[in-house]
Each structure stands twice: as C-alpha cells, then as structure tokens.
Amino acid sequence: MEPLANARRISVLVVDDSTVLRMLLVHLLESDPEIRVVGAVNDGHAALAFVKRDTPDVILMDIHMPGLDGFETTRRIMETHPVPIVICSATSDTRLVATTFRMMEVGAVACVEKPVARDHADFEALVTNLLQTVKLMSEVKVVRRWVRTRSTLASAPAASLETVAGRRPSGIALIGIGTSTGGPPVLQTIIGALPKEFPVPILIVQHIAPGFLPGLAEWLSQTTGFQVHIASHGASPMPGHVYLAPDDFQMGVGAHGEIVLTKGAAEGGLRPAVSYLFRSLAERFGPRAMGVLLTGMGKDGAAELKLMRDAGAVTIAQDRESSVVHGMPGEAVRLDAATQVLPADKIASALVTLTERR
Amino acid sequence: MSSRDEEFLAQLRATFNVEAAEHLQAMVTGLMEMEQLSTPTAQRERAAVVFRAAHSLKGAARAVGLADVESQCHLLEDLFAGWKRQGGLLTAVATDAAHRALSTVSAALGAPAVATVAQQSAPPALAAEHGGPTSGDTVRIGVAKLDAMLVQAEELFAAKLAATQRAEDMRELAHRFEAWKHEWAAVESESRTLRQATVRPAPGDVGHVNGPALARLLDFADWSADHVKSLERHVAGLARTAQQDRHVIERLVDDLLEDSKKLLLLPFATCAAPFPKLVRDLCRDQGKEAELVIRGEDVTIDKRILEDLKDPLIHLLRNAVDHGVEPPDRRTAAGKPPRATITIAVTPMDGRKVEFTVSDDGAGIDVEKVKASAVRHGLLSPDDALAISDAEARALTLHADVSTSPMITKVSGRGLGLAIVSERAEKLGGTVSVESELGRGTSFRIVVPSILATFRGILIEVAGRRFVVPTAHVERVARVKADEVRTVEGRETIALDGRAVARVRLADVLELPVVEGSDATTAIVPVVVMFAGDQRVAFAVDAVLDEQEVLVKRLGRPLLRVRNVSGATVLASGQVVPILNALDLLKSARRGGGAPARAAAPVRSPDLATKMILVAEDSITSRMMIKSILESAGYRVQTAVDGMDAFTQVRAGRFDLVVSDVEMPRLNGFDLTARIRADKKLSDLPIVLVTALETREDRERGIDVGANAYLVKSSFDQDDLLDAVRRLV
CATH class of the missing domain: 3.40.50.2300 (Response regulator)
Known part of the structure; x- marks a missing residue:
C-alpha cells in the first residue's frame, strides 16, 4: 500500500x-x-x-x-x-x-x-x-444523465419468460428486494410501475442513513400510490403493501410468514442486512419467494440470492448499465445467483408477469 | 476538548450569531409585512420567505447545539408552512404566537452584531451572494474586525503627535547653533589676529606667548569651528527632514482617520430595524393601536452616534406609546383614526448635522401636569410655574424627575427616560427640543452631528497635576482678580459679561489635596468657564497651558464609571493625563464642591494711564491668557497671531509695549524684535519676550536683538509679566 x-x-x-x-x-x-x-x-x-x-x-x-x-x-x-x-x-x-x-x-x-x-x-x-x-x-463512477422521463409500465417482453427455462412459477408468496447506493429511485421506478392490485407483499432492505427511512417511506408512498410501511415485528405482510426494514434491526420472516425483527448480529457490518432477509426467505419460502438484488456498493445479499435460487426461487439482479454501483448485483451475477439480469425499468414488468396467477 | 477545538467552536458561534441575526430579522420583517398585506398570494409569498429563514436558522441552531432556538424555529416552521400552503386567515392568536416565538429566539440570541458594511437596499434574507465572499461592490466584514482596525488607526494619532514633537525638538536643536555662531563670529577676527601674532609678533602684542602652544590651540579652535559648522548643517538638514516627515505623517494620519470615520457611516435602517416590532409589542401590551413610519432609512450616520442614540430613540418611542397614543376608543371619540401614527424621521442638515424627529399624533403634552410635577419635585417654585411659558414648561419634560404619569409603570413614570435623551444628545454635541399641541400630538427633535468630530481639549494644571477639559464645553478662559470675587449666599461668584457666574476651585471639586505654597494669596487666578446647556460655572485653576487636538481613550475595566473623569489621553511628552467630564464637574460644582468663600487677598492696583499693549502669540489660549492678565491689570490690549502680523500692527498703530512669544510662524520673536529695533520710529518700543526657550544662549540672543525683558513660560508667573510691563511701559 x-x-x-x-x-x-x-x-x-x-x-x-x-x-x-x-x-x-x-x-x-x-x-x-x-x-x-x-x-x-x-x-x-x-x-x-x-x-x-x-x-x-x-x-x-x-x-x-x-x-x-x-x-x-x-x-x-x-x-x-x-x-x-x-x-x-x-x-x-x-x-x-x-x-x-x-x-x-x-x-x-x-x-x-x-x-x-x-x-x-x-x-x-x-x-x-x-x-x-x-x-x-468518491469511488462511485457516475455517468452523464440524459434528461429522463419517468418510466412507464412497459409490457413484459415474452423473451424474459423464455429465459426461465422450464420452470413454472408456483404461487409467489413474498418478494424480497435488497438495495443500497442508488436504490430509492429504482425502488420508485419498480413499485410505481406495479398495478394497484399487485397480489404479493414486498419486503425491502434499503441501506440508508438512519433518519432518512421514514422520509423514504413517505416519499415512496406519495409517489407510487402504494402503502409503504416501516416494518414492525409480528406484522403479517399484506398483498400489495411494501415493508421497509427499520434501521438497526435484522428483518426476516417467521414460520407463518409474519415479519420478524431481531437484534441479531450485523452481517458484513450491516444491520439490516439483505443477506439476513434473503436467507430467511430461502429457508422459509424456498420457491415461493422471489429475490431481487438492486444497485448497491459491496456484496451484501449476493451469496444469499444464490441460496434462494438454489432453493428454487426466481431471482433477479439489476444490470450494470442501469445501476449506480454494480457491487451487489455484480457479485450476484458473478456467483450466478440470478435467473435474470434486467435493467431497472424492466424489473417491474418481470415481477408482474411472474406473479400473475395462471 | 482541545484548545483548537475550543477556538473553532468560538468562531463557529460568532459566525452563527451573525447568520442568526439575519434570519431573525428576515422573519420579523416578513411576519410584520404579512400582517399588513391583504391578498392571500402576497401573504403566501411572504410566508415562503419567512419559512425558509426559519428552516435555515433551525439547521444552524442545531449545528451549534442551541436546542431551544431550534425548537422555537421548528414551531415557526410549522406555522409558516401552514401559511405558505393556504395563506388566507392570519389569526391574531397565531401571529401572536409567532411573535412570542420570535421574541424568545431573539432573547436567546442576545444582541446581534450588524454585519454588512455597505449600504443594504435588499432585505437581508434575499441578499443572495453569488460566488465567493465578494460580490459586486460590497463586502461583508465582521464588526469586531472593523473596530479593531479603527482603533489601530487611532493609535497612529500618537505617532502624529510624536512626529510633531520631534520636528519641534529638531528645530530647537538647530536653533541652538545660532548662539554658537554668534560667539564664534565675535572671536573669529581675534583668533586670526592671534595666529598672525604667533608668526610675526606685532607691536602692541602683550607678554610672552608660547607660540607653538598657542598655534595648536588656534588650530583646535578652527577645527572646532568647522566641526560645529558641519554639525549645524547636519542638524539643520535633519530638522528639515523631520519637518517634512511631520507634514507627511500628519497628512497621512489625518486622511486615514478621516476615511476611517467614513467607514463607520451606517444607514439609519440598521439602527431602526427593531423599532417596528417594539412599537407593535408595546401597543399590544397596552391595548392601543399604532403604526410606525420610518423616514430617512438610507441616511448615513456615524455608527457610534447611532449606537448612542439607539436607547434615547427607544425611550422616545416608548414614551410616544405610553403617553402620546390614546386608547382607540378615546381617539375615535376625538375624531381621530383609531390607529395612531408614530413617525421617526431622519433628515440631513447643513454643516454635517442630522436631525432625528420622533412624532406622534396622540394626546400631546399636558403643560399643567408637567408644571405640577416640576413644582412637586422642587424644580420650579409655584410662582415660576405661573410665570414660565408653555414652551419652557414643555422643555421641563427633558429633566429627570419630571413626569406626567400619575403612577409609575414598568415603562414610564419614573421621569428618567427623557433626561437620558437630553444627556446623550448633549454628550454628542447636539440639542433636543420638544413641540407639542394638546390633543393633536407631540414631536421631539434631536439634532446631532453626523460624524463624531475630533476631540479638542484644553490642558490645564491644578494642584500640581495636569488635566484636559473638553473644548466643546468651555465657553471661555479668563483671569480673575481676587477682589472681583463676590460672595453671594455663601457661594463665590464672579461677574462675566454682566452676569454672575458661580466660581469654584477645581482643586476642591476634584477633591485634590492642596499643594503647599500654592495660590492661597495669588492675586489673579485663571478660570475656565465651563458650560452645559444653560449652566455655567467658572473653575479656578493654577494654569491654562494649551489647547490641542486630543485622542480620547475611554477608561476600561474595572474603571467603568469614575466621577468627573470621562477618559484619558497621552500627551506628546508621553504623560498620561485624565480627561474631565464637563457634566459631572458642573453637577459637582452645583452641589457645593467649592469651599466656602475665602477672604479675598488685597490687591495692588497699578497706576494706569490707559496704555496700549500689543500681544503677539500664535497659540490662541496663550494669547487669550496673556491678554486677560494684562486687561485685568488695566491695560488695553490688541493681539497679533504671528510676527508679521505684529510688525504690521506695530508700524500702523501706536503701542506702548509689545509682549511677544518667540516661536511663531512667519516671523519669530527674535526677528520681530530685531526689526522693531531697526525701525527708526519704533526703536524705543519696550519689548517683552515670553517664550518656552530657556537656555542661557536663548536669553542672550534675546538681549542681543534688543528685547527689554525675557520671560520663560515654564516658570511663568503672572506677576513677573505684570512687573516687567509696569517697569517698562
């Protein structure tokens, strides 16, 4: 050095x-x-x-x-x-x-x-x-932004389904999303593009400076029209509702799908950690959960996304181009943890398609 | 916490105070404007501005750990956010709550410093700076830094004095060669003769002389002469340089001080900023309604004057609300609008003066009540109360102890407020007057200089010590014969311009121990007649020395208030001398600081035909002093301001004697004497030289040029002068 x-x-x-x-x-x-x-x-x-x-x-x-x-x-x-x-x-x-x-x-x-x-x-x-x-x-490479318009819900290209070779998604019970640097706009894009009657609850771990979380929840609620809560211990996640892991707690799910908040050890120095959530989802829900790993610095959740995939879940990692920092999803891709790698504005439609009841 | 951290925190706090003051001002101004505007959109706009200020102040308060300021700002934020969103009804309850919060914040912040030096025309919150610290042609400077620089500039004044002194010293030094030259001229021819004699003795040469030894001595004499001449040239050169330096320094320092004073000019708006809220709060407390109109906000005035006038103006405003403005129903009953108008107007006047007027359209001054109060407090006898005019009665309100309040409230009734107004105004060299019409309104008028002038003082000696009295408060300097002192009701008085003026001994007023052997029996005593307002007192001193420009240094801790002393100064000689406070002296004198009248010593009155004497002296005070010595001895006196002036007058007029200083511009005393002597018509005119030069050589020069008497100033005794004059005239 x-x-x-x-x-x-x-x-x-x-x-x-x-x-x-x-x-x-x-x-x-x-x-x-x-x-x-x-x-x-x-x-x-x-x-x-x-x-x-x-x-x-x-x-x-x-x-x-x-x-x-x-x-x-x-x-x-x-x-x-x-x-x-x-x-x-x-x-x-x-x-x-x-x-x-x-x-x-x-x-x-x-x-x-x-x-x-x-x-x-x-x-x-x-x-x-x-x-x-x-x-x-200071280490994040940022690119010039073009004047962006808010992304609209794009219809899911049939091609994305074909990549899920041979698997028929059985009823998805829960979606878990993990993100860090650059997460909020992507969350807004995704959630904002979901239909009101989205049938599945979404649990999110967003690494963010403490104190900003309530504001994030408020802002997401207002801009997406969805009910965005700060998760509370023991709550049963409802379809179409969004739950953010509170600061300084690990969020997981219990035997009956209820939210469990613990003061368990920090993982990789992080609490809440995406790794904790994904591991919990993999254990409890296996193929009935979905894991989405979005832009973020570091590697939190990459290995656990692989666990989820191995347990039969559909897993998505955000692509390099649309990520502010491709650390977490990049690691996931490296570990082959993702069944799909998508840009931010395509993730919503993927979620919709994959959770449609057939 | 390390000392570096502490230093940083202190700086941070200081920066915060400045910023906080601006935000606070923006909020107060914005809120008051909101209360006046009527359209919801305008109100919302204001609310947005005020909201931003509250938000910024909240953040800053949080950064310096002022939790209560932070929480008050949070409250204000909520209030303003609500108004920003919907405008509309500003309920009295809500605005009062806002005002209270602002008052709390203001109290928590203490007195804020005014930061900007340049004139502000935009409200502080919107004075957006673009880029770095300078923008356009204005710069922000901390007041403390500015004050520090100005103090340093003032210190240069001492350098100016020193340069003057040095130039004087050099000139005197150069002058001393004159005597040598004179002597050498006298012996030079003899020296030559002697030298010749060593070579070729001539008949008539006396005695045996050791030729070589004599030759050596003569050589030495010659060498000394050359040496001294070269010294003289050198010193003369130095004296010229010193004089040039003195002129340069004088000019530079005077210019610097003049410009510094201009830096201190601030627009009245900076002083008047808290007034609208003050009036509003006072009115609210008393259930009255009044609007404050401020005119002349842009008029620039010396910051120090503004600072000194701030309290008096506040007193006048309180007075206007408390006494002037009637309750709304009384006003409507009297046919006036229920909302009173109080106006503060600032107008520049000729001669670098500024006029402040505080007027109201209220009840006016009840002259009868004023008179009654004055009589009650013993300021006025009942007969006088009937005799004085209404205008004079109104002027009484400016005295302490006079009040028209039936009872003492928190604000009024003690009779002190207005007295402070007149005291301050006088301290600044200004005047106060009052006009009023019962039922129509009242107007107070303060006229002060717009820039504080340089302080001039008279150096006096009393009981062996030196003091300076402010020239501004000295009416005149006079010499009083002991037998002119009359005793009236146990007090000594003298007659001046046909009026009796109380006379006290300054030594007694200052409670100084009398120096042994001093003037218990001196026939003629110098007095300094001091005045303030319409009061005059003659203070007897031992000597009046000079009148000069003086740098005032205020007393510092722990000497915050010393009776009779307002400050101190350093003379050119380096001596530290107290500056006396005229108002205190007058007060002390009135209280009988003087000892009871002593028996006057008998005086010789010289036998006079009316003789005419010319006094030539360039210093005003000395001139006046000598003049009054001579006049009180019965001579008639004319004066000249320098040698040329004297010579012209002597040629033109008919004088019996000339008393002349030596050190004068254009023509000095020695040369004046020489010229007079050279003039056939005047050659017999008696000349008395009075001078500061006191060496033997100078005296001899005086005699050489033909003066009849040579008196030295430092051991000056008026009897010596009169003696000399009497003998010669």
Whole structure:
C-alpha cells in the first residue's frame, strides 16, 4: 500500500447556503486525513461554476438554497459534469425529505444528515457516517444523465419468460428486494410501475442513513400510490403493501410468514442486512419467494440470492448499465445467483408477469 | 476538548450569531409585512420567505447545539408552512404566537452584531451572494474586525503627535547653533589676529606667548569651528527632514482617520430595524393601536452616534406609546383614526448635522401636569410655574424627575427616560427640543452631528497635576482678580459679561489635596468657564497651558464609571493625563464642591494711564491668557497671531509695549524684535519676550536683538509679566 502521504486525498466540494453549516462541515471533513476540502460555496450557481473549472471527487450538497436549489443544481451537474453527489439534509422533517429522493432520481447517490453540535448524543455517529459516506461515494463512477422521463409500465417482453427455462412459477408468496447506493429511485421506478392490485407483499432492505427511512417511506408512498410501511415485528405482510426494514434491526420472516425483527448480529457490518432477509426467505419460502438484488456498493445479499435460487426461487439482479454501483448485483451475477439480469425499468414488468396467477 | 477545538467552536458561534441575526430579522420583517398585506398570494409569498429563514436558522441552531432556538424555529416552521400552503386567515392568536416565538429566539440570541458594511437596499434574507465572499461592490466584514482596525488607526494619532514633537525638538536643536555662531563670529577676527601674532609678533602684542602652544590651540579652535559648522548643517538638514516627515505623517494620519470615520457611516435602517416590532409589542401590551413610519432609512450616520442614540430613540418611542397614543376608543371619540401614527424621521442638515424627529399624533403634552410635577419635585417654585411659558414648561419634560404619569409603570413614570435623551444628545454635541399641541400630538427633535468630530481639549494644571477639559464645553478662559470675587449666599461668584457666574476651585471639586505654597494669596487666578446647556460655572485653576487636538481613550475595566473623569489621553511628552467630564464637574460644582468663600487677598492696583499693549502669540489660549492678565491689570490690549502680523500692527498703530512669544510662524520673536529695533520710529518700543526657550544662549540672543525683558513660560508667573510691563511701559 502506498503510504498515506503519497496517496491522493479525496477532494470534496461543500455546497450549503448557511455560513455556519459550511464552516462546520469543512471543519469536520478536514479532520479526516484522507479528505481535502477544495471548495465551500453558498449556492447552486457557484457550485456549477466550480465544477466546470475543477471537478471534485465528491460534492456534498444542501437541499434548500435560495436561487438555484439543491435539486436543480444536482440535475444540472449530472447532465453536464457528472460527479458523485451526496445530499446533506436536515431530516427531522419528513415533509421535506421528499426532495432528497427527488434528487436521487436525478442522480445523487447517497444522503447524509446535517451535522449537529458536538455535545449532541448523535454527534459521533453522524460524523462517522458522514465521513464514511463521502469516502465511499468518491469511488462511485457516475455517468452523464440524459434528461429522463419517468418510466412507464412497459409490457413484459415474452423473451424474459423464455429465459426461465422450464420452470413454472408456483404461487409467489413474498418478494424480497435488497438495495443500497442508488436504490430509492429504482425502488420508485419498480413499485410505481406495479398495478394497484399487485397480489404479493414486498419486503425491502434499503441501506440508508438512519433518519432518512421514514422520509423514504413517505416519499415512496406519495409517489407510487402504494402503502409503504416501516416494518414492525409480528406484522403479517399484506398483498400489495411494501415493508421497509427499520434501521438497526435484522428483518426476516417467521414460520407463518409474519415479519420478524431481531437484534441479531450485523452481517458484513450491516444491520439490516439483505443477506439476513434473503436467507430467511430461502429457508422459509424456498420457491415461493422471489429475490431481487438492486444497485448497491459491496456484496451484501449476493451469496444469499444464490441460496434462494438454489432453493428454487426466481431471482433477479439489476444490470450494470442501469445501476449506480454494480457491487451487489455484480457479485450476484458473478456467483450466478440470478435467473435474470434486467435493467431497472424492466424489473417491474418481470415481477408482474411472474406473479400473475395462471 | 482541545484548545483548537475550543477556538473553532468560538468562531463557529460568532459566525452563527451573525447568520442568526439575519434570519431573525428576515422573519420579523416578513411576519410584520404579512400582517399588513391583504391578498392571500402576497401573504403566501411572504410566508415562503419567512419559512425558509426559519428552516435555515433551525439547521444552524442545531449545528451549534442551541436546542431551544431550534425548537422555537421548528414551531415557526410549522406555522409558516401552514401559511405558505393556504395563506388566507392570519389569526391574531397565531401571529401572536409567532411573535412570542420570535421574541424568545431573539432573547436567546442576545444582541446581534450588524454585519454588512455597505449600504443594504435588499432585505437581508434575499441578499443572495453569488460566488465567493465578494460580490459586486460590497463586502461583508465582521464588526469586531472593523473596530479593531479603527482603533489601530487611532493609535497612529500618537505617532502624529510624536512626529510633531520631534520636528519641534529638531528645530530647537538647530536653533541652538545660532548662539554658537554668534560667539564664534565675535572671536573669529581675534583668533586670526592671534595666529598672525604667533608668526610675526606685532607691536602692541602683550607678554610672552608660547607660540607653538598657542598655534595648536588656534588650530583646535578652527577645527572646532568647522566641526560645529558641519554639525549645524547636519542638524539643520535633519530638522528639515523631520519637518517634512511631520507634514507627511500628519497628512497621512489625518486622511486615514478621516476615511476611517467614513467607514463607520451606517444607514439609519440598521439602527431602526427593531423599532417596528417594539412599537407593535408595546401597543399590544397596552391595548392601543399604532403604526410606525420610518423616514430617512438610507441616511448615513456615524455608527457610534447611532449606537448612542439607539436607547434615547427607544425611550422616545416608548414614551410616544405610553403617553402620546390614546386608547382607540378615546381617539375615535376625538375624531381621530383609531390607529395612531408614530413617525421617526431622519433628515440631513447643513454643516454635517442630522436631525432625528420622533412624532406622534396622540394626546400631546399636558403643560399643567408637567408644571405640577416640576413644582412637586422642587424644580420650579409655584410662582415660576405661573410665570414660565408653555414652551419652557414643555422643555421641563427633558429633566429627570419630571413626569406626567400619575403612577409609575414598568415603562414610564419614573421621569428618567427623557433626561437620558437630553444627556446623550448633549454628550454628542447636539440639542433636543420638544413641540407639542394638546390633543393633536407631540414631536421631539434631536439634532446631532453626523460624524463624531475630533476631540479638542484644553490642558490645564491644578494642584500640581495636569488635566484636559473638553473644548466643546468651555465657553471661555479668563483671569480673575481676587477682589472681583463676590460672595453671594455663601457661594463665590464672579461677574462675566454682566452676569454672575458661580466660581469654584477645581482643586476642591476634584477633591485634590492642596499643594503647599500654592495660590492661597495669588492675586489673579485663571478660570475656565465651563458650560452645559444653560449652566455655567467658572473653575479656578493654577494654569491654562494649551489647547490641542486630543485622542480620547475611554477608561476600561474595572474603571467603568469614575466621577468627573470621562477618559484619558497621552500627551506628546508621553504623560498620561485624565480627561474631565464637563457634566459631572458642573453637577459637582452645583452641589457645593467649592469651599466656602475665602477672604479675598488685597490687591495692588497699578497706576494706569490707559496704555496700549500689543500681544503677539500664535497659540490662541496663550494669547487669550496673556491678554486677560494684562486687561485685568488695566491695560488695553490688541493681539497679533504671528510676527508679521505684529510688525504690521506695530508700524500702523501706536503701542506702548509689545509682549511677544518667540516661536511663531512667519516671523519669530527674535526677528520681530530685531526689526522693531531697526525701525527708526519704533526703536524705543519696550519689548517683552515670553517664550518656552530657556537656555542661557536663548536669553542672550534675546538681549542681543534688543528685547527689554525675557520671560520663560515654564516658570511663568503672572506677576513677573505684570512687573516687567509696569517697569517698562
């Protein structure tokens, strides 16, 4: 390994209209020897101008700014000089969190909470999360986004069925989805494209900074029209409802299909872990479950998707092109864990087709 | 926590205070505007602006750990979000809740600092900066940094004084060669003769002289002469350079200080920002309705003046609401609109002055009540109460202890508020006046300079110590003979311009121990007549030394308030000297700081025919002082401001004697004397030189040029002068 002194430090641009927050963020970021703050600007126009001159490794972007706000700035940057953008948001208000996910739709890759004062109970955790996210996201390769329109429900090409060589899906009881970096827009795409009378409950593990989950649920509900809950222990999943694994719990299913939340050990440092969910589904439901592994950093769930496939389940991995980070699904593909590899906008129709009663 | 972290947190907090003040202001202004607008769309727009401010402040408060500010902002956010969505009815309950929350936040933040230096025309929340810290032609600077720089600029004043002193010293040094030259000129010819004699003795040469030794001595003398001449050239050169430096430094420092003062100009809007809310809250508390109109928000005024006037203006506003504005039903009954109008107007006037007016259309001042209150507090006798005019009665409101409130409330009734207004205004060198019509309204008018002028003071000596008194409060300097002091009701008074003015000893007022052997029996005593408002008191001192520009240094902790002393300054000599507070002195004097009248010492009155004396002196104070010494001894005196002026007057007029300073511009005292002596008509005119130069050489120069008497300032005694004049005239 090269010694740290020679290693290139991660360059970060901070965008926030509050002088206090800018000052604090710069201070916190610079306390990490691997990070170097190359700019701190107070509005979107300045951010755009900066990125044109000098592309940073990561941008830490505020949402609410006068003039060009965070959403608009993200969109423009991703359309002209794409850079991994980490949203920095005050999450205490679920009303306002919707914009966070809209920003993800236009290309932001992750979100973190705005820092609190040093003596606040959550200070340490928030700072650690901030630094880690910034460093991780600097490695994500982002591509230029074209002006996108919301994907509509495409009819399932018959070809996708033919790849499921010879298997007739028996009644699917549950769908499990696991995702991390870049997940929310894909979840929105998929769920939004499902018909209202979708017959199967969906359990989702979305790795996300704690505090953003309620906002995610709210936002998904509003934009998809589906009921999106934060899963609670012992609940019986209902058809057409969506359940998000709460932060810091492992989510699995019980003998009767009810949701089981435990404080079981973190897997791969993650809790909730996709691996836990998929393993539980493989054990309890075998061929009557479906597993979908979407964009995300790392490998969480890849091996367990294979378990599900081996147990007879239909498994889908998101393709490289539509993934923000192809870590998790990529590993799944490598392990041959997926029966199908699909782009984001085709997954919904696959789900519909595969769950249709025949 | 490491000290670096602590430092960072302190800086973060300071940044927060600035940002918080802006957001708070945006919310207050926005909320008040919302209450005034009527269309729902306009209200919604405002609500959106205010919502953003609340949101931003909440985030910032969270980042610095101010949980209560955060939660108040959350409350406000909710309120404003609701209004943003649907506009429509702003219920009184809701707006009151919002105002209370804002007041809580404001209290939690303490007094915010004003950040922007440039003039603001856009409301703070929308002053979007594009790009880095500079935008267009305005820059944001912390007030503390600006103040620090201005203090440093002021310190350069001392450099200016020092440069002046240095140039003076050099000039005097150069001057001293004159005496040497004089001496050398006298012996040079003899030295030559002697030298010749060593070579070729001539008849008439006396005695045996050791030729070689003498020659060596003469060589040395010659060498010394050359050496001294070269020193003289050198020193003269240095003196010129010192003079040039002094001019340059003077110009630079004066320009810098002048420009610095301009930096301190702020628009009135910055001071007036909290006023609308203040009026609104006061009205709400008392069940009255009033609207505040502010005019002249863009008028720029010295920040320090604004700071000093802020409290008085607040007092006047409180006064207007408490006393002026009637309850709405009384107003309608009187045919007035139920909503009163209070106006603060700022208008620039000629001569770098600014006028502040606070007026209301309320009940007006009840003159009878004012008189009654004044009589009750012993400020006015019942007879006087009948005699004085309404205008004079109204002016009484500006005194402490006078109030028309029947009872003391939290806001009014103690009679203190308006007295502070007049005190502050006077401290700034301004005036206050009041106009009112019963039933129609009241108007208070404060006129102050728009920039704080440089402080000028008179250096005096009393009981062996030196003090500075502010020139602005000195009416005149005079010399009073002991027998002119009358005793009226146990107090000493003197007659000035036909009026009796109380006379006290400054040493007594300052409670200084009397120095042994000082002027218990001195016939003539200098007095400094000080005034404030319409009060005058003559303070007897030991000596009046000079009048000059002075850099005021305020007293620091723990000396927050010292009676009679308002600050201190450093003289060019490096001596630290207290600056006396005129108002305190007058108060102390009134309270009988002076000792009871002593028996006047007997005085010789010289036998006079009316003799005319010309006094030539470039320093105003010295000139006035000498003039009054001579006048009180019965001479008639004319004055000249420098040597040329003196010579012209002497040629034109008929004088019996000239008293002249030596160090004067254009023509100094020595040369003036020489010229007078050279003039056939004037050659007998008695000349008394009065000077600071005190070496033997200078005296001898004085004698050389033909002066009749040579008096040195530092050991100056008025009797010496009068003695000399009497002998010569």
